[in-house]
Structure formats: structure tokens, C-alpha cells
Amino acid sequence: MLDKYNLKMPHAVYSGENSLENIKTILLENKVNKLAVFTDKGIENAGLLDYPMNFVNETGVDVIILDELPAEPTYSEVQKLVDQFKESKADFIMAVGGGSVIDTAKLASILVTDEYGVYELLDQPKLAKKCIKTLVIPTTAGTGAEATPNAIVAVPERELKIGIVNEEMISDYVILDAIMIKKLPRKIAAATGVDALAHAIECFTGNKANTFSDLFALEALDIILNNIIPACDDAEAMDAKNKMQIASFYAGVAITASGTTAVHALSYPLGGKYHIAHGVSNAILLAPVMRFNESVCREKFAIAYDRCVHGEKACTSMEEKSEFIIKQLEHIVKHLDIPTSLSTFGVPASDLDVLVKAGMEVTRLLDNNMRKLTPEDAREIYKKIL
Structure with missing residues (x-):
């Protein structure tokens, strides 16, 4: 067992019945002007995105939905969504989804720069610094991506998945509301x-x-x-x-x-x-x-x-x-x-x-x-x- 250790966690975690209501407070406290919502088509088609978006819409903030993410994405597919996020000029990120969605959102939060992208972080993960705060709402009970500093991407040329680890990617806010996993297959x-x-x-x-x-x-x-x-x-x-x-x-x-x-x-x-x-x-x-x-x-x-x-x-x-x-x-x-x-x-x-x-x-x-x-x-x- 290590004799030196540390513990780093999200700034705030909300759980329990109707915990999605905290979305309004989080967005208002952070004076969000434009919100980038990372999700995927499966989440939208299942109607799961509606639950958090009902509270987002009550705040009146401008919203862009970024949902063109396949399952088990490659680093280049993640980069494509990161680029769309950068173009949006959003000042806050909300991720609604499983591990791949959350990992992509976390990478976007540290990749506002044009000096390097996801590919460069494969071997130099510590390059990046957080630029945008994140609110993460998992739709599975498993990956733990809402708590970790890790982002997993597929690297086809190596026929491998690689974990990008950078403590800057730890989520700022997490909401664990069981309504988001009630209908999970x-x-x-x-x-x-x-x-x-x-x-x-x-x-x-x-x-x-x-x-x-x-x-x-x-x-x-x-x-x-x-x-x-x-x-x-x-x-x-x-x-x-x-x-x-x-x-x-x-x-x-x-x-x-x-x-x-x-x-x-x-x-x-x-x-x-x-x-x-x-x-x-x-x-x-x-x-x-x-x-x-x-x-x-x-x-x-x-x-x-x-x-x-x-x-x-x-x-x-x-x-x-x-x-x-x-x-x-x-x-x-x-x-x-x-x-x-x-x-x-x-x-x-x-x-x-x-x-x-x-x-x-x-x-x-x-x-x-x-x-x-x-x-x-x-x-x-x-x-x-x-």
C-alpha cells in the first residue's frame, strides 16, 4: 500500500430524487451564456435528454447540442466533436450520456486551444489545462467517468484503446439522478x-x-x-x-x-x-x-x-x-x-x-x-x- 496518497473529486455532487433540479442553480451561479450539451443520438431517441433539458430551458441560456458521437469513438471522431465545440464559443459544458459522451466532454473542457488536440494528448496527456467548467449527468451506472480524470479513446492504427489521464479533466459538477437509468436496457x-x-x-x-x-x-x-x-x-x-x-x-x-x-x-x-x-x-x-x-x-x-x-x-x-x-x-x-x-x-x-x-x-x-x-x-x- 502506498504511504503517500491524495484524493481529488468533483467540486459538487448531487444525488437522490429530483436531483436534476440542481441544473438551474448550477447554470445560474456560473452565469452561463451559452451551454454546449454533449450527448448522442441514442440518448435523444430514448427521450432521456428531455429530463435535464426541461430544467436548462427554464434558465433561458443559449444551447448547442453536440450529438454526432458513435459508440466506442476513435480519437479522430472525438476531435471532430471537440472542434465543433470550439466553434460554438460555448462557455459551459453539460454532458448527458455514458462513458464515451462524458469522456469527450471532458476532453473538450481542456482542448479549447488550437496548439494541440486529442492526438497529442495520447502520449502527452499533461499538456492540457481546464478552460471550461463541466456538469456531468451519467445515463449508466458503471463507467465512473463522472468522477475520474480519465478519457478513453480508440486508436485504430494501434488496434488499442488508450486512456488519457489528466487531473484537469475531473468534472466540476455531477448529478446522479436514477430517473436517467430507469429505462436503461x-x-x-x-x-x-x-x-x-x-x-x-x-x-x-x-x-x-x-x-x-x-x-x-x-x-x-x-x-x-x-x-x-x-x-x-x-x-x-x-x-x-x-x-x-x-x-x-x-x-x-x-x-x-x-x-x-x-x-x-x-x-x-x-x-x-x-x-x-x-x-x-x-x-x-x-x-x-x-x-x-x-x-x-x-x-x-x-x-x-x-x-x-x-x-x-x-x-x-x-x-x-x-x-x-x-x-x-x-x-x-x-x-x-x-x-x-x-x-x-x-x-x-x-x-x-x-x-x-x-x-x-x-x-x-x-x-x-x-x-x-x-x-x-x-x-x-x-x-x-x-
């Missing part, structure tokens, strides 16, 4: 929810884990393990959905304080080369990587058991507790009908070398994994999920 709720689950357990078991990250990671893990299934299965389970939103935020804070590990590292090539959704990629790898890590993370998993299992506790030894947690991860992924094999996505065994090479390039995350992972280890993990 089960498939998306499941994938994004397991993404948050991965964040929580990876941050808790990483080399950079510390007092601050453990506080948020363990709380997130407790909430997710006990709420993800009803939140996904029952459209009316609003309490579970609200808890999942809060847990996703907590897990995002844990990322900011420590960081993810080999699950995310090995999942990046799956999104970059095969365009598998980020949450699904993590779900496929979650239990296999945690089984690989078990020998060095056993004590951590036992602590997680003691914290997250309520009622009668049947496991007594550290080994039993550790195995229980891993089996719970497997159970959740199976129950939520998330694929556990890459064959579902047409990934051939002949691509194994390519996967290993790309996964091992994500050293920022692999270095945080408690058990050292070699190319041979990565190969064995990928073989298990082919």
Missing part, C-alpha cells in the same frame, strides 16, 4: 454495472491501493455485489438503481485515488481491435484475472468477503472467503447473460499473439497489478476466454 445496465464492479475490486487490489481508495472501493464493492442483479433485472427497482449510480461514482473516485489493473489492461485490445463494448470486455476478463491474482490478493478478497457478505457468513478460512468472492464475480456475469468467451465475437485463436502484444503494452495498468503478469501469463488468460 438490461444488456447495457449489466455491462456497465460489471464495469463498475471491475473498477471497485481492481482499485482495492492494486499496488497503488491506499487509505483513500480503499474507503471508496470497498463501499462500492459492497453496494454493487448486493444491488447489481436487482438493478438490472427489475425496471422498478429504483432504490437499487440509485445505489448503483452512487457505487459507480465511488468506484470512479477509487480510480482517481489508485487505479485499475490487469482486467482493464487486457480488455483494451478487445475494444480497440474487435470493438467489443468496454464493460463486456471487462466482464469477460474479470474472474479469470482475479483467479490469476488470487494467490497474492487472498487477504484482500477475504476482507472484501467480511465487508460485503451480510447475514450468516458460512466461510471461515481466508481461502474459503477468497474463493467465495471470485465465484460471486462469476455468478454475476453468468446471471446477467454477459458472454464469457471471445468466440462469441468472432475472435480467432490465430490472433492470440496480437492480443498478447497489445495487452502487454498497457504498462500503466499492468504495473499496478499486485501479481506480476508476463506475456506468457497474458497468453494463458486469453486462451481461457477464447
Whole structure:
């Protein structure tokens, strides 16, 4: 565990019933003249944008909607939207969407300059400084993008997704209103929810884990393990959905304080080369990587058991507790009908070398994994999920 650590969070976070009402106060307090709203066509077509826009329209501020963003965007697709934002001369950003929408909005907040763009930040993320404040309203309970300093973009020429990390991108305001995820399709709720689950357990078991990250990671893990299934299965389970939103935020804070590990590292090539959704990629790898890590993370998993299992506790030894947690991860992924094999996505065994090479390039995350992972280890993990 680190002996030096820090915690950086959004300026203000609002949650609970009717928390979208805070939009009016936020815009008025910041004397916003022109608001840039980042979203996507799916959010608009589902009618979700109407909820926050009803409050925006009451303020009378000028608005531009930026919604030409595909799923799992490349850095050039993100740059296109950033350029549209710059041309708009908006003085405040509101993001309404999932991880890709939020990440694009966060990048726009630090890329008002013409001196560099998204491409330059791939290798020099610290170049940029925040120029525009952001209000983030997530429409999934999973990515934690509303809390993190990270923005994930696909880089086609490297067949990889790359995380741009810059603390200047941490959101200024966050609103977690469960009405925004009430109608979320089960498939998306499941994938994004397991993404948050991965964040929580990876941050808790990483080399950079510390007092601050453990506080948020363990709380997130407790909430997710006990709420993800009803939140996904029952459209009316609003309490579970609200808890999942809060847990996703907590897990995002844990990322900011420590960081993810080999699950995310090995999942990046799956999104970059095969365009598998980020949450699904993590779900496929979650239990296999945690089984690989078990020998060095056993004590951590036992602590997680003691914290997250309520009622009668049947496991007594550290080994039993550790195995229980891993089996719970497997159970959740199976129950939520998330694929556990890459064959579902047409990934051939002949691509194994390519996967290993790309996964091992994500050293920022692999270095945080408690058990050292070699190319041979990565190969064995990928073989298990082919």
C-alpha cells in the first residue's frame, strides 16, 4: 500500500430524487451564456435528454447540442466533436450520456486551444489545462467517468484503446439522478454495472491501493455485489438503481485515488481491435484475472468477503472467503447473460499473439497489478476466454 496518497473529486455532487433540479442553480451561479450539451443520438431517441433539458430551458441560456458521437469513438471522431465545440464559443459544458459522451466532454473542457488536440494528448496527456467548467449527468451506472480524470479513446492504427489521464479533466459538477437509468436496457445496465464492479475490486487490489481508495472501493464493492442483479433485472427497482449510480461514482473516485489493473489492461485490445463494448470486455476478463491474482490478493478478497457478505457468513478460512468472492464475480456475469468467451465475437485463436502484444503494452495498468503478469501469463488468460 502506498504511504503517500491524495484524493481529488468533483467540486459538487448531487444525488437522490429530483436531483436534476440542481441544473438551474448550477447554470445560474456560473452565469452561463451559452451551454454546449454533449450527448448522442441514442440518448435523444430514448427521450432521456428531455429530463435535464426541461430544467436548462427554464434558465433561458443559449444551447448547442453536440450529438454526432458513435459508440466506442476513435480519437479522430472525438476531435471532430471537440472542434465543433470550439466553434460554438460555448462557455459551459453539460454532458448527458455514458462513458464515451462524458469522456469527450471532458476532453473538450481542456482542448479549447488550437496548439494541440486529442492526438497529442495520447502520449502527452499533461499538456492540457481546464478552460471550461463541466456538469456531468451519467445515463449508466458503471463507467465512473463522472468522477475520474480519465478519457478513453480508440486508436485504430494501434488496434488499442488508450486512456488519457489528466487531473484537469475531473468534472466540476455531477448529478446522479436514477430517473436517467430507469429505462436503461438490461444488456447495457449489466455491462456497465460489471464495469463498475471491475473498477471497485481492481482499485482495492492494486499496488497503488491506499487509505483513500480503499474507503471508496470497498463501499462500492459492497453496494454493487448486493444491488447489481436487482438493478438490472427489475425496471422498478429504483432504490437499487440509485445505489448503483452512487457505487459507480465511488468506484470512479477509487480510480482517481489508485487505479485499475490487469482486467482493464487486457480488455483494451478487445475494444480497440474487435470493438467489443468496454464493460463486456471487462466482464469477460474479470474472474479469470482475479483467479490469476488470487494467490497474492487472498487477504484482500477475504476482507472484501467480511465487508460485503451480510447475514450468516458460512466461510471461515481466508481461502474459503477468497474463493467465495471470485465465484460471486462469476455468478454475476453468468446471471446477467454477459458472454464469457471471445468466440462469441468472432475472435480467432490465430490472433492470440496480437492480443498478447497489445495487452502487454498497457504498462500503466499492468504495473499496478499486485501479481506480476508476463506475456506468457497474458497468453494463458486469453486462451481461457477464447
